[in-house]
Amino acid sequence: MSRAPHESAALTGRERVPLTRPGWAAGERQEHRRPLPLVAAEAVARPEARRSGARLADRSRDWHRGGWPEPMAGLRERAAAIRRETLADLEGYLAALTERITEHGGTVHRAATAADAAAAVRRIAAGAGARLVVKSKSMVTEEIELNRALEADGVEVVETDLGEYIVQLGDERPSHIIAPAVHLGREDVADRFEALAGRRLDRDAAALASFARGRLREDFRRADMGVTGVNFAVAETGTLVTVTNEGNARMVTSQPRVHVAVMTLEKVIPRMADLGTLIPLLSYAGTRQPVTVYQSMVTGPRREGETDGPEELHVVILDNGRSRIARGKYAEVLACIRCGACQTACPVFRTLGGGHAYGATYGGPIGAVLSPLLGEHPADAGLPFLSSLCGACGDVCPVKIPLPDMLVDLRADHAERAAPAALAARAGWRAWAAAWSSGRGYALSVAAARLGSRLLPRRLLAALPGPQRRWARGRTLPDLREAGRFRRTLRALRPRREGPADRPEEVGP
Amino acid sequence: MSGAGEDAAPRTVALFASCAADLAAPGPALAALRVLAAAGLRVEVPEAQTCCGQVGLNSGHREPAKRLMRRWIEVFEPYDAVVGVSGSCVATVFHQFARVLDGEWRGRAERVAARTWEFTRFVHDRADGLDLELDTCVTWHDSCHMLRSLGEKSAPRQVLGRVRGLTLAEAADNEVCCGFGGTFALKYPELSCAMADGKLDDFAATRSGGRTPEQVVSADATCLLHLSLRAQARGLPLRTVHIAELLAAALPGGPRSLPADARDGAAT
Ligand code: SF4
Numbered sequence: 103m104s105r106a107p108h109e110s111a112a113l114t115g116r117e118r119v120p121l122t123r124p125g126w127a128a129g130e131r132q133e134h135r136r137p138l139p140l141v142a143a144e145a146v147a148r149p150e151a152r153r154s155g156a157r158l159a160d161r162s163r164d165w166h167r168g169g170w171p172e173p174m175a176g177l178r179e180r181a182a183a184i185r186r187e188t189l190a191d192l193e194g195y196l197a198a199l200t201e202r203i204t205e206h207g208g209t210v211h212r213a214a215t216a217a218d219a220a221a222a223v224r225r226i227a228a229g230a231g232a233r234l235v236v237k238s239k240s241m242v243t244e245e246i247e248l249n250r251a252l253e254a255d256g257v258e259v260v261e262t263d264l265g266e267y268i269v270q271l272g273d274e275r276p277s278h279i280i281a282p283a284v285h286l287g288r289e290d291v292a293d294r295f296e297a298l299a300g301r302r303l304d305r306d307a308a309a310l311a312s313f314a315r316g317r318l319r320e321d322f323r324r325a326d327m328g329v330t331g332v333n334f335a336v337a338e339t340g341t342l343v344t345v346t347n348e349g350n351a352r353m354v355t356s357q358p359r360v361h362v363a364v365m366t367l368e369k370v371i372p373r374m375a376d377l378g379t380l381i382p383l384l385s386y387a388g389t390r391q392p393v394t395v396y397q398s399m400v401t402g403p404r405r406e407g408e409t410d411g412p413e414e415l416h417v418v419i420l421d422n423g424r425s426r427i428a429r430g431k432y433a434e435v436l437a438c439i440r441c442g443a444c445q446t447a448c449p450v451f452r453t454l455g456g457g458h459a460y461g462a463t464y465g466g467p468i469g470a471v472l473s474p475l476l477g478e479h480p481a482d483a484g485l486p487f488l489s490s491l492c493g494a495c496g497d498v499c500p501v502k503i504p505l506p507d508m509l510v511d512l513r514a515d516h517a518e519r520a521a522p523a524a525l526a527a528r529a530g531w532r533a534w535a536a537a538w539s540s541g542r543g544y545a546l547s548v549a550a551a552r553l554g555s556r557l558l559p560r561r562l563l564a565a566l567p568g569p570q571r572r573w574a575r576g577r578t579l580p581d582l583r584e585a586g587r588f589r590r591t592l593r594a595l596r597p598r599r600e601g602p603a604d605r606p607e608e609v610g611p
Numbered sequence: 612m613s614g615a616g617e618d619a620a621p622r623t624v625a626l627f628a629s630c631a632a633d634l635a636a637p638g639p640a641l642a643a644l645r646v647l648a649a650a651g652l653r654v655e656v657p658e659a660q661t662c663c664g665q666v667g668l669n670s671g672h673r674e675p676a677k678r679l680m681r682r683w684i685e686v687f688e689p690y691d692a693v694v695g696v697s698g699s700c701v702a703t704v705f706h707q708f709a710r711v712l713d714g715e716w717r718g719r720a721e722r723v724a725a726r727t728w729e730f731t732r733f734v735h736d737r738a739d740g741l742d743l744e745l746d747t748c749v750t751w752h753d754s755c756h757m758l759r760s761l762g763e764k765s766a767p768r769q770v771l772g773r774v775r776g777l778t779l780a781e782a783a784d785n786e787v788c789c790g791f792g793g794t795f796a797l798k799y800p801e802l803s804c805a806m807a808d809g810k811l812d813d814f815a816a817t818r819s820g821g822r823t824p825e826q827v828v829s830a831d832a833t834c835l836l837h838l839s840l841r842a843q844a845r846g847l848p849l850r851t852v853h854i855a856e857l858l859a860a861a862l863p864g865g866p867r868s869l870p871a872d873a874r875d876g877a878a879t
Pocket residue numbers: 279387437438439440441442443444445468495498499500501502503
C-alpha cells in the first residue's frame with residue numbers, strides 16, 4: 103500500500119468500518135437533539151447498554167464498596183484543599199504559569215470560547231504547515247470539537263490513545279472520561295479492526311492492541327504536529343503533566359516538530375510537590391492503580407543541545423465560561439481532576455451504557471453538573487434531572503465535589519428560570535405546599551387519593567393522562583386504598599378522644 | 612449521625628411518619644409504634660405533621676419545599692426526640708434543611724435535626740432490651756440517603772443480628788440505588804425500571820449458607836414499594852418488608868414469622 107508522506111497509516115481503510123452507533127453517539131455532537139427521556143429510553147433498550155453497564159458495575163463493586171481507605175483518605179483531604187486553594191486565586195496561578203512557560207520558550211494562547219481555542223490551534227497548524235496531527239487523549243479537545251475544525255482545513259487527525267482510536271474509527275464520542283471505549287467489548291473492537299484492515303485478525307486482546315500499535319507507530323513518525331491535553335499544569339515551574347497508561351502522550355510530545363497542549367484554565371496547580379498528592383489520587387480514583395504507567399512532564403520545547411522534543415511548544419488555555427463559574431456558587435465543580443470515578447459509580451450512567459445518551463461532551467454526574475453551567479447547548483439544562491440523586495458520585499469523588507447537592511440546586515435554578523410552559527407546574531407545586539401546610543388541606547388530599555382509588559380501578563387509572571400513567575410504564579400502581587389508614591388506625595388505638603384536633607396522638611407502653 | 616449529640620435517653624419520642632405513611636404505606640409507621648412501645652417508650656404522633664418537602668426540593672421546587680420544611684420544624688421542635696421511619700426523609704431533615712433554609716430557620720433546623728433519629732439507629736442505640744425472634748432469611752437494601760447522607764450502614768445489620776432465628780444474606784449490590792428517585796421514576800420510567808431490574812436480579816442471586824432470602828428489608832417504604840411494584844408488573848415473586856414491620860413481627864406478641872404480605876399482617 104503506497105501512501106503520501108503525510109497520509110495517516112492508522113486511518114487507512116477507515117471508510118470500510120461500518121457505523122453502528124445511534125445518532126446521539128456520533129463524533130460530532132448533535133445540534134438538534136430529541137428530548138432526553140426519549141434518548142434515555144432508547145439507550146436503555148440497547149443490548150450493548152446492558153453489557154457495558156455490567157462491566158462498569160463489576161468495576162464499581164470491586165472499587166467503591168467500603169469507602170476511602172488510608173492512606174488514600176488522607177490524600178483526598180489534601181487534594182480537596184489544594185484544588186480549592188487553586189480556585190481561590192485562579193488568575194494569579196495562571197499568570198505565574200504563563201510566565202514560566204514563556205521563559206522556557208513556549209507560547210501561551212488564552213482562548214475565551216471554544217471557537218477561539220479551535221481557531222488558535224488551526225492557526226498554529228497552518229503556520230507549521232501541518233498535514234498530519236497525532237493526538238493523545240484529551241476531553242477539552244472534544245469540548246472545542248478540534249478534530250472537525252482541523253479536518254475542515256484538510257488536516258488529518260489521529261487519536262493515539264487506544265480507546266480514543268477505537269471510537270474515532272466508529273465515528274463516536276468517548277463514552278467515559280477516562281475509558282472512551284468502555285461501551286464496547288473485545289468483539290466489537292475486533293470487528294472494527296478487521297473492517298479497517300480488510301482481513302481477518304487474531305481476535306485476542308493482546309493481538310488487537312499490537313495491531314493498533316503497529317498502525318499508530320507509523321503515524322508518530324510521520325506526524326508534523328502533536329496535540330495533547332493536560333492533566334496538571336504546575337504554576338511554580340511551568341511544567342505540563344500528562345498521565346497515560348500507554349505512553350502515547352510521550353510519543354505525541356516528543357516526535358512531531360510542534361507540540362500543542364490544550365487545557366482548560368482550572369488545570370493549573372500551585373506547586374510541583376502537589377503532584378505527589380494529585381497523581382496517586384487521580385490514578386487510584388480513576389483506575390485503582392497506585393500510579394499510572396507513564397507520567398509525561400513537559401517543561402518547554404527542545405533546548406540547545408537536547409536530542410529530542412518539539413521545536414515549538416504552544417499552550418492553549420481555554421476559559422469557555424469557567425471564570426464565570428469560578429465566581430459563582432458552583433465554583434467547586436472546577437476542582438474536578440477528570441478521574442471519571444463519578445461516572446463509574448453512577449447507576450444511571452451505567453444503565454444508560456455510558457455517557458453518549460447525555461448528548462453533551464461530559465456525561466454522568468460531572469457532566470450533569472458541568473454541562474448546564476458551560477451552557478454548551480440549551481438541552482443541557484435538563485441534565486441535572488437525569489439522576490436518581492443516589493449520591494454515589496459524591497462519595498467517590500477524590501476532590502470532594504458535592505455533586506449530589508449541586509444536582510439538586512441546579513434543578514431549582516432550572517425551575518426558577520423555566521419557560522412559560524412550566525409555569526403551570528410551578529403553580530402546582532406551590533398549591534401542593536399550601537395544601538400540605540394545613541392539617542385540613544393535607545387530610546383532604548389524603549382523602550382524595552383514597553376516594554380516587556376507590557372510584558377508579560388501578561387499571562383505568564393507569565390509562566388516564568397524568569403522572570400515574572408514567573409510573574405505570576413498567577410498574578403496578580401503588581394501592582392508594584391504603585391512604586388514610588394510618589390516621590384511622592391511630593384514632594382507633596386511642597382510648598378516648600379529648601382536647602383540640604391538633605393534639606398529638608399518643609400510644610403508651 | 613443524627614441524634615448522636617443527645618446524652619440523656621429520651622422517654623418520650625415523636626414519631627415522624629412521612630407522607631408515604633398517609634398515602635400508600637401505613638404499615639411501617641404503625642409497626643414502629645408497637646416496637647417503640649415494646650421498648651418502654653411513650654410515643655406521640657403529632658397530628659399536624661405532613662411532609663418534609665423532599666419530593667418538592669428534589670423536583671426543583673425549592674420555595675414550596677422550604678414552606679413544608681418550616682412547617683415540619685414547627686411541628687417537631689417541641690419534642691425532645693423525633694424518630695422517623697423513612698431513612699430518606701430523616702436524611703432530608705438532617706442534611707437538606709439547614710442547607711437550604713435561611714435566617715433563623717437554619718439554626719432551628721440544626722437544633723431539631725440534632726434530636727432526630729432514623730428508626731433503625733434509634734432502636735440500635737436506645738431500645739436494646741427488645742426480645743426479638745423470627746425464623747427467616749432476609750436481605751438488606753441500603754437505601755441511598757440513609758447510607759450516604761446519614762452514613763448509616765451498621766445499625767440495620769446489628770439490629771437484625773439481635774433477632775433470634777434470622778439469617779441475613781447480603782446482596783452483592785446492596786448499596787446500589789433501586790431506581791426510584793422520586794419524580795425521576797416518572798421522568799425516566801424505562802431507566803428507572805431497568806435500575807430496579809438490576810436490583811431484582813441481584814436479589815435473586817443472593818444466598819447465605821444455602822438459604823435464599825424470603826424478603827427484602829429496608830428502612831425506606833418508597834424504595835420497597837418501587838421494587839415490589841416493578842416485580843409485580845413483571846409477574847415476579849418479590850416480598851418486601853420495612854425493618855419496623857419485621858421487628859414488630861418478631862416481638863413476643865407478634866406472629867414471629869413473616870406473613871406473605873407483611874404490609875397488612877405485621878402492622879395492625
Ligand atoms: S467530579 Fe470528581 S469523581 Fe467526577 S470526574 Fe471530577 S474529580 Fe472525578
